[in-house]
Amino acid sequence: MxxxxxxxxxKSFGGLVAVHDFNIVVEKGEIVGLIGPNGAGKTTLFNxxxxxxxxxxxxxxxxxxxxxxxxxxxxxALGIARTFQVTKPFVNNTVLExxxxxxxxxxxxxxxxxxRALEVLELVEFEQYKxxxxxxxTTADHKRLELARALATHPKLLLLDETMAxxxxxxxxxxxxxxxxxxxxxxxxxVVEHDMKAVMILCERIILMNRGEKLVEGTPQQVxxxxxAIAAYLGEDxxxx
Amino acid sequence: xxxxxxxxxxxxxxxxxxxxxxxxxxxxxxxxLFLIIPFFVHDPYFLHIFVLMxxxxxxxxxxxxxxxxxxxxxxxxALMGIGGYTSTLLFMELGVTPWLGMWLGAILxxxxxxxxxxxxFRLRGPYFALTSIAFAEILRIYVENTEVGPxxxxxxxxxxxxxxxxxxxxxxxxxxxxxxxxxxxxxMMGAAVGLSFLINRSRSGFYLAAIRSxxxxxxxxxxxxxxxxxxxxxxxxxxxxxxxxxxxxxFRYINPERxxxxxxxVEIALVGVVGGWQTVLGPTIGSLLLSPSxxxxxxxxxxxxxxxxxxxxGLLLMVVILFLPNGINDPLVRAFKRLETKLGEAxxxxxxxxxxxxxxxxxx
Amino acid sequence: MxxxxxxxxxxxxxxxxxxxxxxxxSLSLIFGIIRxxxxxxxxxxxxxxxxxxxxxxxxxxxxxxxxxxxxxxxxVFGYAVQQLLIRPMFVREKALVVEPLGVLLLxxxxxxxxxxxxxxxxxxxxxxxxxxxxxxxxxxGFLDLNLPRSIVFLLSFVxxxxxxxxxxxxxxxxxxxxxxxxxxxxxLCGVNVYKIYSLTFGIGTAALAMAGAGMVxxxxxxxxxxxxxxxxxxxxxxxxxxxxxxxxxxGGLILGVVESVTAxxxxxxxxxxxxxxxxxxxxxxxxxxxxxxxxx
Numbered sequence: 001m002x003x004x005x006x007x008x009x010x011k012s013f014g015g016l017v018a019v020h021d022f023n024i025v026v027e028k029g030e031i032v033g034l035i036g037p038n039g040a041g042k043t044t045l046f047n048x049x050x051x052x053x054x055x056x057x058x059x060x061x062x063x064x065x066x067x068x069x070x071x072x073x074x075x076x077a078l079g080i081a082r083t084f085q086v087t088k089p090f091v092n093n094t095v096l097e098x099x100x101x102x103x104x105x106x107x108x109x110x111x112x113x114x115x116r117a118l119e120v121l122e123l124v125e126f127e128q129y130k131x132x133x134x135x136x137x138t139t140a141d142h143k144r145l146e147l148a149r150a151l152a153t154h155p156k157l158l159l160l161d162e163t164m165a166x167x168x169x170x171x172x173x174x175x176x177x178x179x180x181x182x183x184x185x186x187x188x189x190x191v192v193e194h195d196m197k198a199v200m201i202l203c204e205r206i207i208l209m210n211r212g213e214k215l216v217e218g219t220p221q222q223v224x225x226x227x228x229a230i231a232a233y234l235g236e237d238x239x240x241x
Numbered sequence: 242x243x244x245x246x247x248x249x250x251x252x253x254x255x256x257x258x259x260x261x262x263x264x265x266x267x268x269x270x271x272x273x274l275f276l277i278i279p280f281f282v283h284d285p286y287f288l289h290i291f292v293l294m295x296x297x298x299x300x301x302x303x304x305x306x307x308x309x310x311x312x313x314x315x316x317x318x319a320l321m322g323i324g325g326y327t328s329t330l331l332f333m334e335l336g337v338t339p340w341l342g343m344w345l346g347a348i349l350x351x352x353x354x355x356x357x358x359x360x361x362f363r364l365r366g367p368y369f370a371l372t373s374i375a376f377a378e379i380l381r382i383y384v385e386n387t388e389v390g391p392x393x394x395x396x397x398x399x400x401x402x403x404x405x406x407x408x409x410x411x412x413x414x415x416x417x418x419x420x421x422x423x424x425x426x427x428x429m430m431g432a433a434v435g436l437s438f439l440i441n442r443s444r445s446g447f448y449l450a451a452i453r454s455x456x457x458x459x460x461x462x463x464x465x466x467x468x469x470x471x472x473x474x475x476x477x478x479x480x481x482x483x484x485x486x487x488x489x490x491x492f493r494y495i496n497p498e499r500x501x502x503x504x505x506x507v508e509i510a511l512v513g514v515v516g517g518w519q520t521v522l523g524p525t526i527g528s529l530l531l532s533p534s535x536x537x538x539x540x541x542x543x544x545x546x547x548x549x550x551x552x553x554x555g556l557l558l559m560v561v562i563l564f565l566p567n568g569i570n571d572p573l574v575r576a577f578k579r580l581e582t583k584l585g586e587a588x589x590x591x592x593x594x595x596x597x598x599x600x601x602x603x604x605x
Numbered sequence: 606m607x608x609x610x611x612x613x614x615x616x617x618x619x620x621x622x623x624x625x626x627x628x629x630x631s632l633s634l635i636f637g638i639i640r641x642x643x644x645x646x647x648x649x650x651x652x653x654x655x656x657x658x659x660x661x662x663x664x665x666x667x668x669x670x671x672x673x674x675x676x677x678x679x680x681v682f683g684y685a686v687q688q689l690l691i692r693p694m695f696v697r698e699k700a701l702v703v704e705p706l707g708v709l710l711l712x713x714x715x716x717x718x719x720x721x722x723x724x725x726x727x728x729x730x731x732x733x734x735x736x737x738x739x740x741x742x743x744x745x746g747f748l749d750l751n752l753p754r755s756i757v758f759l760l761s762f763v764x765x766x767x768x769x770x771x772x773x774x775x776x777x778x779x780x781x782x783x784x785x786x787x788x789x790x791x792x793l794c795g796v797n798v799y800k801i802y803s804l805t806f807g808i809g810t811a812a813l814a815m816a817g818a819g820m821v822x823x824x825x826x827x828x829x830x831x832x833x834x835x836x837x838x839x840x841x842x843x844x845x846x847x848x849x850x851x852x853x854x855x856g857g858l859i860l861g862v863v864e865s866v867t868a869x870x871x872x873x874x875x876x877x878x879x880x881x882x883x884x885x886x887x888x889x890x891x892x893x894x895x896x897x898x899x900x901x
Contacts, residue, residue, distance in 0.1 A: 076463030088458035101451045104444045105463035313706045360888035367642045371839045378836045379881040386874035548724035555717025562711045
C-alpha cells in the first residue's frame with residue numbers, strides 16, 4: 001500500500017480519451033518517472049491526482065484517503081504539491097512573495113512565512129533572485145520558482161511537470177542532485193520529463209504512457225530494453241519485435 | 242512593507258530594502274495637514290469638498306477590496322443605497338439612531354454581497370461584473386418605482402427619503418456644522434486605508450494577490466479562492482454600507498438615482514481606477530485628484546449641461562484605462578523611488594566628503 | 606386565471622422576448638468571438654435608435670427604410686470602436702500582464718461617454734416616431750398583435766438566421782469561428798485575428814442597429830433607455846449561454862415570457878426582480894446557459 005494509488009482512472013474530453021484504465025502505486029520515498037510522447041495524458045493524470053479534473057471513473061487514493069470529489073485547494077493541505085507544465089508564476093509579485101504564498105499554507109504568520117520562504121529559496125539555490133518580479137524572469141527561472149513555491153507547502157508528494165525544460169545539461173545535473181536531496185528529506189516525487197538521460201539517472205522506477213494508457217513499467221534498465229517503449233518513441237521501424 | 246503591486250525600476254540585482262520611507266513621511270504629513278485644516282478653513286463649501294474627498298476615498302478603498310480579489314464591481318452604489326436606506330428607514334419608522342442602524346444596514350449588505358457573489362465568483366469570466374450591474378440597476382428600478390415595499394416599508398419611490406431634521410443631534414448622527422462630518426469622514430477614510438493596508442500584508446492579502454494573478458496556481462497552493470473572494474466582498478459590502486449611512490446623514494437625503502445609480506457606481510470605481518485600483522493608497526489618491534475637480538465641474542456646469550461631469554468621468558475612465566491601466570499609482574511610485582534614490586545618493590556623496598559639484602555617475 | 610389571460614400574456618411575452626433577443630444576439634456573438642463584454646451595448650442601441658429617429662425627423666424616412674442606412678453606418682462605428690479603442694488593450698496584453706477587467710472598464714467608460722453625450726446633444730426629452738402603421742394590429746385568434754412589435758419579433762429570427770448563415774456557410778464565418786475557438790491557432794493559419802475582431806464587432810453592432818431601427822416605430826427614444834435594455838441583454842446572454850447566437854434567441858424569448866407572465870401577478874416593476882432572480886438561478890444551476898458553449 002503505497003503513498004499514492006491510482007485505480008482504474010479514466011478521463012475523456014468529448015470524444016478524446018486522455019487517460020484510460022490507468023493504475024499505478026507509488027511507494028513512499030520513491031522517485032517515479034512518468035514519460036511518454038506529447039499528448040500521452042501525463043499532465044491530465046497529474047491534474048486528476050491534484051483534483052483539478054475529476055475522473056470519469058476510477059479513483060485516486062492518497063495515504064489511504066479517497067480523493068474523489070475533492071476541490072483543488074484541499075489537496076495541498078493533505079500534502080500534495082504540483083508544478084505546471086506551462087508555468088504559472090505570480091507575475092506581479094516578487095520571487096519571495098511567490099514562495100511566501102506557498103509557505104502561508106502552513107502558517108498564518110507573515111514573518112514565519114517569510115523566513116520559511118527564504119529557507120526554501122536557499123534550498124533550491126534561488127535566493128539571490130528573491131526580490132525579482134515574476135515578470136522579470138526567464139522560463140527556466142519560472143520553473144525553479146514553481147518548484148520553490150511547491151516545496152514551501154511542505155508536501156509529502158511532489159508532482160513535477162517538466163521542471164527541467166529549458167535547462168542546459170549542467171543545470172539539469174544540478175537540478176537532479178537537488179531533487180535527490182529533496183527526496184532524501186522524506187518526500188516522494190513523481191516527475192514528468194522528456195530528457196531520457198536525466199530520467200534514467202534520477203528515477204528508480206519509470207512508467208511509460210502513450211495514448212492515455214500505461215505501456216511499460218519498470219526500472220530504467222527494463223524500460224530502456226522494452227521494445228514497446230522503443231516503438232512508442234522512435235516509431236515501429238526501430239522495434240525489433 | 243511589501244506592496245505586492247508596486248512596480249520596480251531597478252533590475253534584479255537591486256535587493257535594496259523595500260522600505261517606502263519617503264512615501265510614509267509624505268502620507269503622514271498630508272494626514273496631519275488634513276487634521277488641522279478645519280482650524281484655518283471655515284468656508285463650508287471648502288469643507289464640503291474635503292468631506293466629499295474623504296468620503297469617496299473611503300468608498301473607493303472599500304470598493305478596491307473586491308478588485309484585489311480580481312473581480313470588478315460596477316454596482317457598488319447599490320450597496321451604499323442599501324446601507325443608507327436601511328439606517329434611514331430604521332430611524333424614520335422606529336426611531337433607531339443611525340449610529341446603530343448603520344450596523345444593521347452593514348450586516349444586511351454583507352449578506353446580500355455574499356449571496357450575489359457566491360454564484361458568480363465560482364465562475365471564470367465577466368459574470369460578477371455583469372451580476373453587479375444587473376443587481377444595482379434592478380434594485381434601483383425597483384426602489385424608484387415602489388412607494389411602499391414589502392412589510393409595508395415606505396420606500397417613497399423616486400422621491401427618496403428625507404432624513405428628519407433634528408438640528409444638532411450628535412447621538413442621531415446629525416450635526417449642524419460641517420466640521421464633525423469632516424472629522425468623521427476623515428476617520429472613516431483612515432480606517433479603511435488602514436484596514437486595506439493590514440489586509441494587504443497579511444496572509445489574506447497575499448492570497449488575494451495570488452487569486453487575481455493566477456487562480457489555478459493559487460488553488461494548487463491550498464487557497465480556497467471562493468472563500469477569499471467572498472470574504473473580500475463581505476468586508477467591502479460592510480464598509481460601503483456604512484459609507485451609505487454617512488452619505489444619508491450628511492446630505493440628509495437619499496434617493497435611488499443618486500445613491501444607487503450607475504453613475505455613482507462608476508464614480509466610486511473611477512476613483513479607484515485613476516489612483517490604482519488594486520492598491521492600498523490608490524483610491525485615496527484618486528479621490529484627492531477627482532473629487533475637487535468633479536465637484537467644481539458639477540457646480541459650474543451641472544445646471545446648464547446636465548450630464549457633462551458624467552461625460553467627463555467616462556472619458557477620464559477610458560483615457561486612464563488606455564494609457565495608465567494601473568492608475569496614477571505606478572508613475573507616482575516610480576517618481577518617489579527616483580526621488581528616494583537621489584536623496585540616498587545625495588546623503589552618500591555628502592558622507593564621503595567629495596567636493597561639492599562632483600557627481601558620481603556610476604553606482605558602486 | 607382565464608385561459609385567454611394567460612395565453613395573451615404568453616404571446617405578449619414572446620413578442621417582448623423577440624425584442625430582447627434581437628437586441629442581445631450581437632452581444633453574445635461578440636463575447637463568443639472576442640471574449641469581451643461590451644458594457645456600452647445599451648448605449649450603442651440607443652444611438653442607433655436616435656440615428657433612425659433623426660432620419661425620420663429630418664428626412665421623413667420610414668424607420669424600416671432607415672435600416673438600409675443605419676446598418677452599414679453602425680458597422681463602421683463598431684469596427685472603429687474595436688479597432689481604435691479595444692484593440693490597443695489586446696496588443697498591450699501581449700507585452701504586459703493580462704488585464705481582462707480593463708476592457709470591461711473601458712467599455713463601461715464608453716457607455717458613460719455615449720449616454721451622456723446623447724444627453725448633452727439631444728436633451729432628455731422622450732422622442733417618439735409617429736407612424737400610422739404603428740397602431741395596426743394583426744389578428745391572431747382572439748388576440749390582436751401589434752404590427753411593429755411583430756415585425757421586431759420576426760426580425761430577431763432574421764438576425765439570428767443571417768448571423769448563423771454567416772458564421773457557418775461563409776469563408777469569413779469560418780475564420781471568425783476559428784478565432785473564437787483558438788486565436789493563436791487561427792493566427793498560425795494565416796488569419797488576421799485583429800481584423801476578424803474588428804469585423805465581428807462591426808457585424809454585431811450592425812445587427813444591433815438593425816434591431817434598434819426596427820424598434821423605433823413603437824419604442825420611445827431617450828438617452829437613458831440604453832442602460833435598462835443593456836442590463837436585460839446581459840441577463841439574456843447569460844441565460845442563453847455566453848457566445849451562443851441561438852442561445853441568445855431562446856434566452857430572449859424566455860426572458861420576455863417570464864417578465865410578461867409574472868407581470869400578471871405582480872406590478873410591472875416588481876416583475877423585473879424576477880428577471881434578476883432568473884439570472885441568479887441560472888448562474889447557480891447552469892452557468893453555461895441553455896446552449897452553453899463556453900467553459901464557465
